[in-house]
Amino acid sequence: MIQYSLICENRHAFDAWFKNAAAYDEQVVRGIVACPICSSQQVEKALMAPAVQRTGSEKIALSIGHPQQAQLRAAMKALKDKVTAEADYVGDRFASEARRMHDQEIEQRGIYGEATRDEVAGLVEDGVDFMPLPNLPEEHN
Numbered sequence: 001m002i003q004y005s006l007i008c009e010n011r012h013a014f015d016a017w018f019k020n021a022a023a024y025d026e027q028v029v030r031g032i033v034a035c036p037i038c039s040s041q042q043v044e045k046a047l048m049a050p051a052v053q054r055t056g057s058e059k060i061a062l063s064i065g066h067p068q069q070a071q072l073r074a075a076m077k078a079l080k081d082k083v084t085a086e087a088d089y090v091g092d093r094f095a096s097e098a099r100r101m102h103d104q105e106i107e108q109r110g111i112y113g114e115a116t117r118d119e120v121a122g123l124v125e126d127g128v129d130f131m132p133l134p135n136l137p138e139e140h141n
């Protein structure tokens with residue numbers, strides 16, 4: 001099984017599981033994959049779908065019961081721990097720093113921080129290659 005972060009033509013982001021990459025291609029072609037929010041079948045893979053757009057009423061993709069849930073969550077935690085241990089925290093300046101790096105105004109380095117929905121959408125539009133950090137349930141206060 002592989003998980004893809006998908007986005008529909010209306011920019012709704014959601015995650016879906018597929019047996020393999022070929023199964024994803026086949027199901028999209030056959031129109032089986034539909035957006036859970038607006039039912040659009042015009043969907044494509046999105047790299048940072050969970051952070052693309054999140055309004056108050058927008059649904060957040062969640063998962064439970066996968067046989068490897070514990071390992072997958074541990075892997076996500078390891079990813080987050082690695083990034084936060086090796087990158088510089090820039091807080092609210094993430095979007096501006098990421099854009100300056102993308103525009104080669106400053107040297108490339110690992111950074112992490114926070115951005116608003118609008119900032120994230122702007123970075124996506126500008127083709128800045130970043131990734132979301134997982135928000136893990138046990139970290140919610």
Ligand SMILES: [Zn+2]
Pocket residue numbers: 008009010011012035036037038039040
């Ligand atoms: Zn949609």
